[in-house]
Amino acid sequence: MKTSSLNKTSRFLFRWILAMAIFLLSFSFAMFQGGFVSWFLFYGLVVVFLFSSIIPFLSIVGLKLKRTVSKNNSEVGEALTIEVIIEKPAWMPFIYYHLSDTTPETFISERNHQLFSFSFDRQFVLSYEAKALQRGVYHFNEAIVHASDLFGLITIKRTLHSDREVVISPTFYAITNKRALFAYASKADHFHKGLQDDVLSSIRPYVSGDRLSKIDWKRSAGVNGLLTKEFETEEDQHVEIVHAAQEMDALRDPIQYEESIKEAVSIHAAFIQDHIHTTLSVYNEEWIRTVVTFNDWRHSLRLFALIHPVPDHETTLPLLKNDQGICFIVTPRFSKMAIDLIRKHVSHQRRVFIVTSVALAQEEIAEVSKAGGHVFIPQYQHSEDHKRGEFYGA
Template identity: 25%
Template sequence: MRKGLKHLKGVFGVILLLVSAFIYAMFQGGFVSWFLFYLVIPLSAYSFLLFFYSISKLEVERTIETRQVFSGGRFSATIHVKRNNRFPLMYTSFEEKVSKNLLQTTSKQITFWGWRKEFKWTYEIEHIPRGEHELEGVIMRVSDLFGWVWKEAFIPSKKTILVFPNLTEMVYIPIETRYDQGATASRIQTMKDTSMATGVRAYQPGDRVSWIHWKSFARTQTLKTKEFEDRQSQDLFILMDRSPSPLFEDIVDLTASIMQAIVRNHSLSAFLSIGETRLYIPTVQNEEQLHRVLYHLTKVQADLKKPIEQVIVNDSSLAQVTSLLYLTSKISYEWIESIQKTATNLRVCTCFLVKQKDLKLTQDEIAFHQYAASRGFNIQIITKERFAQAFLEVNRS
């Protein structure tokens, strides 16, 4: 109703202008006054015709120029608008209607359309944020010379675009692939690799039946048990912290880069993300599984309302973890205690602690890192500029 009143207000303004010009010409007389009156007539006639002209019957086609978009990058698209007549359109503006998280980055186009049936408009969005964004359609506005009579129409043309996290190329080096020869002592327990027998020993009560060396028993009639080499697994369990943090976008970028590096190295990993929703993928080994992780990381938000140490205590997926990589921007004593209670088979735990560049550690943080190291946890401070060297720094420490 308000829009209708505004439109009628513009029409009344044009009528008032036309009547005023006529009265002025009648009373004033002369060439100039009548010239002004006749000049106003075509402009007023156009305003009346525009008032009754329908701009809703338009066709819109959108072509995405950027094939794959990453966080903070540039997005480009071309809008192609068609109509079935040549009614002259003067001041015409186009605007892409987008989802709320893109309102600050959208752009407009103002043009003099004229008699053309088609119009193309290419726009760009700089520094587009990560996420799943909806392009809903085009808002078109047309006005007369005075801006009194104007028309507006929305032409729907839905399109969903995915803006992926920034992916950093990195060389993946398994964090812990050492056998017992040369391995350093750790409070985190090791596990025997039952696929690699290194010898036999006398049977002891409690040994598993599957460990008995039956060929030796057939020869000597004495029970012998296979001996296995202690090994630490190359398979990683990736745990991402979704607690609110100013560095959350960096954590997402680091997580996505690590998952890509692991898959390209033909290694195996598991992935867990906990927040308002929980995503657990027990095996990430191929491109399809990696795409599932990246799709999750595209939409994920820092929506973990409870402290993460309270959430992971009841998570069964951590119970059998042997090698853990934790990605976060903050870590606490409570988290270490929760992990040790939950992951009872844990042998190796590395924490990538994302920090701002040139930020110095406080004395309390240094003391905490020493405490974590004494409990078998390896904390690696990493900044965005050094994501590519993440695994190299772990192996040097």
């Protein structure tokens, strides 16, 4: 960094020394040679230098910045195409523009800067690709424009702002053992419409709690002369996914900590893809609990992107509002907090499964079973080293 700064300073000083030498030579030539041509050459050089020096100050006036990003929601490692557009007034002259975009520290990009030479265009577009290395919510809000004179002696810097938010969510994997995932109740096939469309559907009056499926006007028109609708009823199991990891888990093994978040996203995606509503409980400075449906699943991406580990001194557990149902507790490894969560959910008559990034020992599986929980190991398409998904415990 220091070497680069020294090189820039050296080049800057060299340009000024060279320019001063040219002026002194032209002035000396005019003084000793005399005549119209010699003085015309000197004053012409002075006029060009002054005009060139004024243009950088004028060319940064009235600049506007626009920014477009190919995707507002992306996964870690996915390439984003970013376009930065600067627009200048039509009457404003310029000689050189050097446009560079400021990317977040966790992004990598091959070329986020470009040099534009004189033209009559009003808009100048910088397009490049960037990839995020970590999940999170990031802002692209700053671009820097350098306007230069003809000789590179004077450079004026201006910072332009145009905020654009990008949500980088963890990658998730397709779960291949969905039948095992949905085998939490005696009527799992009723709940999993993607595997077997076995829903209770009939022509009857509306009953509180039913969800509108579709309207069959032909069948409805002649039922006792009343206008009825077709409704669909489901057995709502109150599916909840809890991600719980303490700070010591994140510090001890950051890779397994991030892997546990991917596990939670994968399980969540498996339910959402089959139009099964889920409740998410994640920690981000406090416990956040929200219901996610198929129509607003993008909101959950932001929650997963902002997950933080639970402080070691934090003893508060996520609140429970409903009894019964099923709960998946996703955590990097076996811990006391995970056992406490299992007992709390079991006390609310819920069927609880724990998913860990690090394989559990037999003693730990026994502890989970003693607390009333089960162990579920998902099977993913991305890797062959995952064990076959199955359930352990009571």
